Amino acid sequence: MRLRKKTLFVSLLTALFAYTLIGALLLPAIILHVANQQLNRFATVPAKLERVEFNPFSFEATLWNLHIGAPDVPQIAFRRAYANLQLDSLWHGALHLSDVELERAYVDARLDAEGRLNLLQLFDLPASEPREPDPNAQPFPVLVDRIALISNSANFQDLRPSEAVEFAYDAISLELHNLSTLPDNQGNLRLTASGPYGATLDWDGRLSLSPLRASGRISLHAAELQTVWPYVHERLPLLLQSGAISASTDYHIDLSERTDVRLNNARLNLDSLIIDNNDKPLLRVPSLSINDGSLDLASRQARLGSIQSQGLEAWAARLENGQIDLLALLPKPPTEDAPSTDQDAAPAASASTEDAETEATRPQQAPQPTWQLQVAQADLSGYQLHLQDRLPDTDVNLELAPLSISISDFDSAASTPFRLQLQTGVNGDGNLSAAGEVNLRPLSASLDIASRDINLQLARAYVEPLVDIQLRSGLMDGDLKLQLRGTSPLDLAITGEASVSQLHVVDSDRKRDLLKWQQLQVTGINYRGESLSIERISLQRPYVRFIVNENLTTNFSDLIVKQPGQPEPGTPASDKPPMALRIGGIDIHDGSANFADFSLTPNFATAMGQLNGQISTIDNQRPLVANVDISGRVDRYAPVTIKGGLTPFDPLNSLDIATRFRNVELTTLTPYSGKFAGYRIRKGRMNLDLEYRIQQGQLNAQNKLLLEGLQLGEKVDSPDAVDLPVRLAVALLKDTNGNIDLSIPVSGDLNNPEFSVMPLVWQTLRNLLLRATQAPFKFIAGLVSGDQADISQISFAAGSAELDGTAQSALDTLAQALQERPALILEVQGRSAIEQDGPPLAAERLETEYQRLQYQILQNSGKKLPADPSELVVEEEDKPILLEAIYRTQLKQQPPTDWAELEPEERTTRLRQAVLTHWRASQLMLRRLAQLRASNIKGYLTERAGMQAERVFQIDVSITGDSGEENVSVPMLLDSN
Numbered sequence: 001m002r003l004r005k006k007t008l009f010v011s012l013l014t015a016l017f018a019y020t021l022i023g024a025l026l027l028p029a030i031i032l033h034v035a036n037q038q039l040n041r042f043a044t045v046p047a048k049l050e051r052v053e054f055n056p057f058s059f060e061a062t063l064w065n066l067h068i069g070a071p072d073v074p075q076i077a078f079r080r081a082y083a084n085l086q087l088d089s090l091w092h093g094a095l096h097l098s099d100v101e102l103e104r105a106y107v108d109a110r111l112d113a114e115g116r117l118n119l120l121q122l123f124d125l126p127a128s129e130p131r132e133p134d135p136n137a138q139p140f141p142v143l144v145d146r147i148a149l150i151s152n153s154a155n156f157q158d159l160r161p162s163e164a165v166e167f168a169y170d171a172i173s174l175e176l177h178n179l180s181t182l183p184d185n186q187g188n189l190r191l192t193a194s195g196p197y198g199a200t201l202d203w204d205g206r207l208s209l210s211p212l213r214a215s216g217r218i219s220l221h222a223a224e225l226q227t228v229w230p231y232v233h234e235r236l237p238l239l240l241q242s243g244a245i246s247a248s249t250d251y252h253i254d255l256s257e258r259t260d261v262r263l264n265n266a267r268l269n270l271d272s273l274i275i276d277n278n279d280k281p282l283l284r285v286p287s288l289s290i291n292d293g294s295l296d297l298a299s300r301q302a303r304l305g306s307i308q309s310q311g312l313e314a315w316a317a318r319l320e321n322g323q324i325d326l327l328a329l330l331p332k333p334p335t336e337d338a339p340s341t342d343q344d345a346a347p348a349a350s351a352s353t354e355d356a357e358t359e360a361t362r363p364q365q366a367p368q369p370t371w372q373l374q375v376a377q378a379d380l381s382g383y384q385l386h387l388q389d390r391l392p393d394t395d396v397n398l399e400l401a402p403l404s405i406s407i408s409d410f411d412s413a414a415s416t417p418f419r420l421q422l423q424t425g426v427n428g429d430g431n432l433s434a435a436g437e438v439n440l441r442p443l444s445a446s447l448d449i450a451s452r453d454i455n456l457q458l459a460r461a462y463v464e465p466l467v468d469i470q471l472r473s474g475l476m477d478g479d480l481k482l483q484l485r486g487t488s489p490l491d492l493a494i495t496g497e498a499s500v501s502q503l504h505v506v507d508s509d510r511k512r513d514l515l516k517w518q519q520l521q522v523t524g525i526n527y528r529g530e531s532l533s534i535e536r537i538s539l540q541r542p543y544v545r546f547i548v549n550e551n552l553t554t555n556f557s558d559l560i561v562k563q564p565g566q567p568e569p570g571t572p573a574s575d576k577p578p579m580a581l582r583i584g585g586i587d588i589h590d591g592s593a594n595f596a597d598f599s600l601t602p603n604f605a606t607a608m609g610q611l612n613g614q615i616s617t618i619d620n621q622r623p624l625v626a627n628v629d630i631s632g633r634v635d636r637y638a639p640v641t642i643k644g645g646l647t648p649f650d651p652l653n654s655l656d657i658a659t660r661f662r663n664v665e666l667t668t669l670t671p672y673s674g675k676f677a678g679y680r681i682r683k684g685r686m687n688l689d690l691e692y693r694i695q696q697g698q699l700n701a702q703n704k705l706l707l708e709g710l711q712l713g714e715k716v717d718s719p720d721a722v723d724l725p726v727r728l729a730v731a732l733l734k735d736t737n738g739n740i741d742l743s744i745p746v747s748g749d750l751n752n753p754e755f756s757v758m759p760l761v762w763q764t765l766r767n768l769l770l771r772a773t774q775a776p777f778k779f780i781a782g783l784v785s786g787d788q789a790d791i792s793q794i795s796f797a798a799g800s801a802e803l804d805g806t807a808q809s810a811l812d813t814l815a816q817a818l819q820e821r822p823a824l825i826l827e828v829q830g831r832s833a834i835e836q837d838g839p840p841l842a843a844e845r846l847e848t849e850y851q852r853l854q855y856q857i858l859q860n861s862g863k864k865l866p867a868d869p870s871e872l873v874v875e876e877e878d879k880p881i882l883l884e885a886i887y888r889t890q891l892k893q894q895p896p897t898d899w900a901e902l903e904p905e906e907r908t909t910r911l912r913q914a915v916l917t918h919w920r921a922s923q924l925m926l927r928r929l930a931q932l933r934a935s936n937i938k939g940y941l942t943e944r945a946g947m948q949a950e951r952v953f954q955i956d957v958s959i960t961g962d963s964g965e966e967n968v969s970v971p972m973l974l975d976s977n
Helices: 003-044 231-234 342-361 456-463 665-676 728-734 757-773 805-819 834-860 876-891 897-899 905-920 923-943
Strands: 047-055 060-069 076-083 095-103 106-111 142-158 165-180 187-194 200-209 210-226 239-254 261-275 278-295 301-310 313-317 372-389 396-411 418-426 431-440 443-455 469-487 490-506 513-528 533-534 536-540 544-546 580-583 585-598 606-617 625-634 638-646 654-667 679-695 700-713 739-749 793-796 826-834 953-961 968-976
Touching: 165 200, 231 239, 313 342, 396 456, 418 443, 418 585, 418 876, 443 456, 443 638, 456 469, 469 834, 533 876, 625 654, 654 665, 739 953, 793 805, 793 923, 805 923, 826 834, 826 923, 834 905, 834 923, 876 905, 923 953, 923 968
Parallel strands: 095 142, 106 142, 301 372, 313 372, 533 580, 536 585, 544 585, 826 953
Antiparallel strands: 047 060, 060 076, 076 095, 076 106, 142 165, 165 187, 187 200, 200 210, 210 239, 239 261, 261 278, 278 301, 278 313, 372 396, 396 418, 418 431, 431 443, 443 469, 469 490, 490 513, 513 533, 513 536, 513 544, 585 606, 606 625, 625 638, 638 654, 654 679, 679 700, 700 739, 793 968, 826 968
């Protein structure tokens, strides 16, 4: 019996020793041998497992130092792999591991230029026979209490892009608890890793494999975009200079029944993003943050709690071909494949048939809903947008800075509006703001838009190719309310007020002022689709120049530049009715105008100023009579009034206008008298009353003409002059007071195309002159001498029209004498002398040209300017450059070539002398000076010495070569009424 117990004990010890020997030594050796043998058999690179350990009592297995790859450059490696198998796996029906650890593992993944992954080429495994998947198959039951990755690392390289992508993550650590393939078992995991350039990854969550569910939070900090930018560069040829992103989110993933992915509490920060387009800047984003974000993939909804960004700077341009440069960077869509060959046609047809049959039997899926984006609040501030339009002939640059945009309660799918606020500077001096609500479904908006000092020179490149003008300056202000209620059809309403100040438009042909005003104020704007209503238009200091050219066209007739494809004149207009237009009234304050007729010899020119008045309601939908009440002056002293009413859009229906001119100097009409009468006008004044009445196309007009003190000058050869004794006719038509009083009635049917007003007026006047010359004759009074004191001439300093003390004293004495002789009138003949007045006039003209050119340069730069160039002060250092331009434009030649060798001061002196010599004999300047001298004499006598303006006449001026004295004397003559 004892023997048997001893034998049993020895047997147990022997079995235990054998079990220990096999489990601890033999089995690890066999596993190591088999593993290395299989590695040598199937591995394409050197591969070796260094040691295997197994504890047969605790069922702990450890693999040491796996190395696959070159000795110094492993592709897969780890220092230790550890697993602890639990004995209860035998009766639980699942593989139960209490601990699984992987320490200091390393993976080097590389994609070559053809997209081949190096890890898939490490082993040459035999092909396995294909097997049909079992739809009822269940995953192998595994239960792991703890999985730990300790101090692992990974390297990735992708050679497919033109610039290789390579980055590494170090210190990858992960702990996963209670991982199981059993149903409804959930494990906890914690992952940390550090990447290139200091990036870190943190992942904390829960994971269930059957069914697949996951939740938790993942965060990425300071990840440099440079690591993945080559992928972007393959699609967009943009250069990333810098940029880092940080992000975090709570996530929930459930793939048990559908793809259910939800993100919550998401945050994203973008820092120091700098992107260039080759050598040109494109985008600068100092900071961009998104907070409180969420996403629901199943319902296709995304929500952003807040967006904040500061200091963004971007550049964009429209190219010469009309394409936006940013859009040109986008990849072009792929071209369609070439048609298949005949050999491929049959298989393709067969495949198409099979696909069609499969599609017919496949259940139809419901259409995916569109993505819904919600933004609770977005605040973008300090932005700078550099925009350029290269499509016009002249590049247009638009600078929007600082630009701030605020959006709240945005919902791409909701029918409720979101709030929008925008403020920006425009090219430095202008400002634009918009605030209100915008709705996307349906598209509608209600916005308050305000603009200040918007420089209209931005429109030059677009306007000047269409209209032959130069827009020198103009600033626009506005306070408008925009209401958009729909787009199909367009339902747009605009109300508010607007103004344009400092408008200056120049005729491109003559480079002369065409249209100006100090301010145009438009109030009560109400635009609604097909109608425009304006409560009031107010013009401050408007100015217009109207010119009749040598060929009888006007400076306005050819302003419109014909465009390619534009219909020829006379083409029938569209049947669409014109827009309904209503203007409550027009106010004119201190207006002026210039009129010139270059078809006459000499040329005729006159000016109207101090224009003030109103025009009442204008309405193209109702035949309302617009009342007109405007007054002003012609050539400073001649009052003019325009009063009455008319229907502006149908003047033949109703018109009743009375125009009155008083005390118009007849010398300004010399070009017309020379053409039609054959004589210049030496002196005289005109009062003209024109009363035109039209009712239903029937004209009834009264033309009353009163000429006071008319005296004709020398005879002028004119083929259009009447064949009458004009001097005799004038003498005979004068009454006992020396006046000519005429009344010329005109009537007729304006609907008759053969009826013309002006030929009828001229024929009536000719008949009147003819009857006058058939009367006996009348005599005119002779001259009356004045005081013999030396006051017959007023002396002026060379080049000046200012009255000095001696001249004022002489005029005071003259005025006193004329007050005692009310029957006398005074004739003032302006005079100038070439030798005395030419040099100072030329010097003054040069200073004026300096101011004009400097004013034009400042206009082109968009700066605010004084009302007139004469108010500018030109610095001496700026004058030499301006003088170069004046020499070339005025002398119409280049400076002599040998002047290029001169010192700058000597060259400037010669240029200046040449310009002054060119101007010193200018007939136009000398004549203006003579007229101004006579005008100042008259102004002094009437405004300071108390004489009536009707008693002082300005006769035609004279220009002499040399006055014979240092000063220039203006002669005065006496005449009677």
